[in-house]
Amino acid sequence: MNQWIYDFAVWLDTHAWSTGLHESYYMYNWIESTHVITLMLSLGMLFLIDLRMLGWALPQVPASTVAKRLNVPMLVGFSVMIITGVLLFYAIPVRTAQSLWFRIKVVLLLAAALNAWLFHRRMQAAPAGWDTAPRAPSGLRLGAGLSLAFWALIVLCGRFIAYDWFDCNAEPGDVIGVLAGCTPGQTQF
Amino acid sequence: MTERNSKDAQLAALLGAATILAGAAIYWWGQIQSVRELLEMAYG
């Protein structure tokens, strides 16, 4: 698996566009800035929905109204996050694929997606009239809390990718080496 | 009295918003120009 990921990343790295993106100061920074600033749209909307469920934001607007209306701008935000995120990975494929933090981030993203799906199901199954109370039922509150926690950790991991503490060329040790996907005898980092 | 306060609030809002928009337009236009000049120097 790690060998396959490494080979795939090395293959991406041979693309001229990948190198061009990496070496273009303005293009790379522009994509990076867009990725970070779009947090205000994607996570901004998501957190307002989560905080509404916990009763901490917009308590007088029905919870289902908040979830429904903010859903579209949130999804627009997340689309931009995915596009810019993929481009950032494409610009620096080998190092990112072998970043411990990037790998934790991907697992957390999957967990957050699963949580969002469960949250949605619970919201549809909730008894009528639930959404005018300032606080949502406990199942939805749990989902909202988990969402906040997952995304806080995702942002933290995303920020940590920039640091080289556990990079493969820093020989991070056996356990972290395997988790980060360091490949014996690899020539590219 | 509240009627007058509201008029004042609206005028201040109009002035404040216009100032912000003008300032931001000047700042961002300047930024874009300087990046363009740099790129033109680098790539012709």
Added chain:
Amino acid sequence: MDSVFAYKRSAILLLLIALCAGFALSDLRIDTWAALLPFFEWMETTPFGVIGKTWGAAFAAVEAVHLLSMAVLGGAVLVGDGRLLGWVFADQPLRQVQDQCHRVFVWSLAVVVFTGVFMACGVAMKIYYLPVFWYKMLALATGTLFAFFIRRPLVSAPGEIAPVTRRLVAVASVVVWFSVAATGRWIGFSG
């Protein structure tokens, strides 16, 4: 006939804009900047500055909290201004939505500023010489004053707000907070 005193807020605003323009165009700006050097040197010696400079993981973690609170602030601003434009919650009472967004805005602003001060201490000498940092501070001060002393009184005062005013205020608010975030991001790429 309205007396000048009926337009106190507008008069103070114009005076402030004139003072800012005078400050920016005179030598006072350079003198003030030079006088602030010892303060920025002192910032690096505070516990925040020492932790920020020597403990990379702590700095990065605070930065993550800064980004998370920025996301919440952005959400509150976008929803509040979206309501002014009539794009979201158009069927919900304007003042109610504004009140509740403002509460979220105040809390997130407090966290953003606190984490921002921590980070500034760690890189005080770098940002002191970065024009983009000072533009960010200008945008932040403008955005905060605008939010509390212009936007807030406008949306909480009774009576209809002229559509042009409503739209201009919403767009200016989004623009100023976008500028704060964008110039902030550029601090990381500079120096």
